[in-house]
Amino acid sequence: MIKQALLGEFLHEAENTRKLLNAIPDSALEWKPSEKNWTTGQLASHIAEVYNWYDGTFNLDVFDMGTYQYDKGDISKAQNIVEKFEENVTRAHEALNNWDESTAMNEWRMEMNGNVIFPPMPKIQVIRGFLFNHLYHHRGELVVYLRSTGNKVPGMYGPTADDNAF
Known part of the structure; x- marks a missing residue:
């Protein structure tokens, strides 16, 4: 039941993230x-990368950032960030779909070279905070970046000031 609720939110919010990333013009990437x-490109790349953490969060009890390979790809073009x-997001969807929700209360922690960098807590709390809410926070920043560079912001929870409804 927890998995189904998370999956519904995941799918809805992945579409919102897609809309936002697709709204970034190349001309704003260095701002x-x-x-x-961060630059707009770095922030957008980080948003795309959060989805790469799903497997290690859903399927492991210890996420080792010391061995994690961050691959932001080529962020010189907005389309490259969308492709990443x-x-x-495809791998994240698979990790969530295949997750055994009986592990929701397992203790999870993040380490780097044996040092705890994210305190132990129930996996479900990490999923909500570290994955979902963390992503929403950075999307909010990206909205401000788009507005600050004179670009339009897509509606994610209804119309925005850029829509003709206002």
Whole structure:
């Protein structure tokens, strides 16, 4: 039952992420709001990469970032980021579909070279926070990036100010 609820949200929100990533023009990829922030391309790439963490979160009790291989691909074109998202979201969907939800309360932690970097907690809490909510947070940032560069924002939960409904 938990898996079905997560799957429904996953599918809905993956479509919202797809709309948002497809709204990024190449001309905005190098923009960033300050020296402390990522560029639009880096932020969009990170959003696409979160989907690559599903297998290690759903199917392992210890996610080792020391051995994890981050492959952002070529982020010089927005379409490349969308393609990486599509690859990752397909694998994420498979990980969620194949997940044994009886492991939802297993203790999960993230380590790097033997050091705990994400405190142990029930896997379901990590799925909601580390995967789902983390992604939503960064999508919100990306909306601000798009607005700040004069680009349109797609409706994800209804019309936006860019739609003719207003």
